[in-house]
Structures are given as structure tokens and as C-alpha cells.
């Protein structure tokens with residue numbers, strides 16, 4: 075089959091065209107049995123392929139027909155031995171990836187700044203995380219990835235680990251030398267699992283960091299929906315056989331996946347793969363040019379700094395995806411969140427994320443010169459506005475990055491332990507039993523089992539005061555935190 079074909083999407087369209095009498099779910103039957111306002115808004119084409127795994131349409135849980143063909147084409151396009159489609163986002167693919175290599179009690183080497191889906195898989199599987207501290211960029215106030223040297227050290231101390239997990243590239247587009255990490259891990263016969271949530275495009279252009287499959291990694295959870303043009307919630311899991319088993323992956327994926335798989339999401343993966351495989355290079359080339367043009371213009375704006383190749387050359391900053399426009403606003407004396415809100419209110423611009431010091435804007439294959447200029451002009455005005463009107467502008471915001479807390483109990487033991495709720499202000503020194511994270515990007519400040527420190531409590535307060543979304547605890551107001559119950563000795 076050629077990469078120009080879309081067996082799944084085409085098969086679905088042909089099925090819909092035959093217009094069969096439907097006596098199966100979904101009960102809306104091409105939209106006839108649903109609220110008319112929603113039906114008219116979504117449109118009949120989409121509803122005609124909102125189908126489920128009836129025999130002619132194959133089954134994601136045991137693909138043999140059009141889904142298998144679509145997955146095989148994706149594997150070819152992504153340089154994998156096998157590709158599995160996920161309708162539960164990259165989170166679903168990540169949980170599958172981890173749970174197919176670890177059993178209860180096994181060690182897995184992971185950076186501490188991982189997405190919550192990784193920690194969720196660790197809690198569910200009962201694996202023990204061996205954390206590697208990511209490299210911290212104190213200028214920008216962000217974490218990068220882990221370095222080959224730190225992986226080497228972790229493996230020397232834990233040669234029995236069942237996997238090494240790497241984020242490549244990070245949310246901000248930075249990657250370490252993944253080939254070297256793979257070489258080190260493979261010398262211990264330990265598989266490398268890659269969180270490639272922000273790297274679907276990198277496989278298709280040589281001015282991008284190496285993709286997981288190009289670097290020889292064993293598995294990669296790759297968000298096609300984030301940047302590759304498929305619908306939200308669709309993603310893929312690529313694997314290279316050898317140290318991991320495709321059959322095991324299929325079993326775990328099936329255990330974690332709904333039996334009512336959305337064919338709209340699956341079809342969108344099929345067509346996104348076709349576009350990336352057949353036109354990827356040229357559209358990514360154009361995107362990189364647009365992003366580099368934007369970077370240059372933004373760097374001419376007083377007190378704004380848009381990160382570029384100058385940050386490369388260190389172990390954790392080996393390569394950069396230039397389409398990620400990370401802008402440090404701290405010299406304006408405002409937080410990233412202030413900038414996000416200002417851009418929303420004054421210019422109807424929505425950024426990808428903000429943190430205490432930065433905003434992140436994504437230039438994608440959908441962009442063109444005109445909307446890049448909307449962003450650049452708005453940033454120019456923002457720089458002038460805060461210079462002229464805001465007294466904070468006189469002082470750049472100092473960067474504060476909290477320490478990583480110490481893990482006292484395995485995340486699973488802590489998550490399932492006897493717990494009690496204590497006031498936030500009195501929780502320092504206790505072991506936390508829940509996750510606390512800022513979303514986006516969904517990186518935990520605390521994971522279950524860590525010892526709460528005052529420094530981290532202060533950081534949470536600072537984050538909330540800046541307006542950033544802190545999520546995770548059972549008490550969303552953060553008045554109380556769930557901690558492990560302390561059993562006092564009986565006298």
C-alpha cells in the first residue's frame with residue numbers, strides 16, 4: 075500500500091455511502107436520534123462515520139482489516155516495527171508503554187518532571203521510580219530533559235531497571251542526545267521509552283531533533299493530535315521490537331482502552347499520517363521558516379527574549395525544535411500568566427501555556443505570515459504597555475525554582491495508604507498522598523510519597539497567586555492536603 079492511501083478513512087466513507095440500516099450503537103444513527111442543534115453544528119458527514127467496531131470496520135482491540143492496514147502504513151511512515159493507534163490521547167499510549175515493561179516492584183528510571191500520565195502508570199503498575207533530576211535552566215525558570223551522563227549514573231546504580239523513560243523533546247522543544255541515551259541503556263539491555271507528546275513533526279524533517287525511532291528507542295508515545303493534524307484525543311504508540319514485545323503492548327493497550335473506540339479519531343490518525351508522510355517535509359520546512367522569522371522579530375522587541383539555538387551546546391540542550399516559540403517576559407516585570415491574560419483581553423490571542431516567567435506559542439503547519447504578524451504586533455504593544463504603565467516594569471522578576479522533594483514511600487504505597495487531611499499551612503514535613511501539579515503542562519509539584527517542604531508550599535502559593543492553574547488535590551481550594559496518617563505509639 076502507498077502512503078497516499080487511507081485504508082481506514084476510505085473504508086469508513088465507503089461503508090457510510092452504502093448507507094446500511096443500522097441496528098447497532100451509536101443510537102443516534104447518523105445523527106437522526108440526537109439534539110438537532112448539535113447535529114446541525116457537527117454536520118452529517120462527521121456523524122455518518124461516528125461508528126463502532128462492527129465486523130466490516132475492524133476492531134482496534136484485535137485489528138486484522140482496515141485498522142491494521144492503517145497502523146502498518148503509520149509504522150512505515152514513522153520508521154517503527156509496529157504502530158498502535160490510541161483513542162485515549164498520548165496519556166493512554168504512555169500508560170500502555172510503561173505498563174508493558176514493568177511489573178509490581180520493578181524499577182523504572184524517569185525524569186522527575188514527567189507528565190502525570192507517567193506517574194499514574196507507576197502508581198497503577200506498582201513500579202518503583204528511580205528519579206533523575208532534570209537539568210534546570212535558571213535563566214528561564216524551566217526544566218529541560220535528562221542527560222546521557224545522568225542516565226549512565228542511574229543505570230550503574232540500578233542495572234536491574236526495566237526501562238528508562240525520556241521526554242524528547244520537552245514541551246518547550248528542547249532535546250538531549252537521545253541516540254547516546256539509547257546506546258547507554260541498550261548496553262544494559264534496558265529499553266528506552268520516549269514521551270514524544272510534543273514531537274510528532276520531528277521525524278519528518280532533518281532540521282528537527284532526531285525522533286525516538288530514528289534514535290533507536292524501543293517505544294514512543296507520539297501525540298499526532300497535538301501538532302500532527304489529527305483530532306484531539308488521538309495518538310500513536312510506535313515500537314521497535316527486540317527488547318519489548320508487540321504482543322504484550324497490544325494486550326495492555328486493549329486492557330486500558332474503551333471498547334467503544336471512536337472511528338472519527340481513528341480516521342483522523344489515518345489521514346494525518348498520510349499528510350505527514352507525503353507532504354510533511356515541505357509543510358514543516360515552511361513552518362520552520364515562519365517560526366524563525368517570528369523569533370527574529372520578537373527578539374527585536376525590547377525586554378522580550380525568544381529562545382533559540384543559543385541555548386544549545388549543553389548536555390541537556392543538544393537540539394531544539396524551532397517551531398516552539400518560548401518567550402521570556404520576566405524583564406517586563408510581569409509573569410507569563412499576566413502576559414497570557416493581557417494578550418487574551420487586548421488582542422484575542424490564546425497562547426499554548428504560560429508559567430511564572432514565560433509564554434509558549436506554537437507555530438504549526440496551519441500558520442501563515444499574517445497571523446504571525448498579529449502575534450508580533452501584539453507583543454510589541456505589550457512591551458510598550460508594561461514599560462510605560464506598569465510600575466513593576468522597572469524590575470525584572472527574579473526566577474525561583476523549587477527543590478525537588480524527597481521520595482519517602484513508593485507512589486503506589488502512598489496513594490493507597492491510610493490518609494488524613496491537614497491544613498495546607500501545617501503540612502510541611504508530612505508525606506503527601508496525592509498529586510499536585512500545574513496544568514498545563516501537567517508536571518507534578520508533588521507526587522504521592524514525597525515529603526512536603528516549605529519551599530514547595532511557598533512555590534504553590536506563588537503559582538496560585540500568579541493565577542496559574544494548580545490541579546490535582548481532592549480539595550481544589552488547597553485549604554487542606556491529603557497526607558499519610560501518622561500512627562502514634564500506644565502508651
Ligand SMILES: Cc1ncc(COP(=O)(O)O)c(C=O)c1O
Pocket residue numbers: 162163164165166168189191241245269271272297307309514515516
Ligand atoms: C510531556 C507530555 N506528555 C504527555 C502528555 C499527555 O498527552 P495527552 O494530552 O495527549 O494525553 C502531555 C500533554 O500535555 C505532555 O505535555
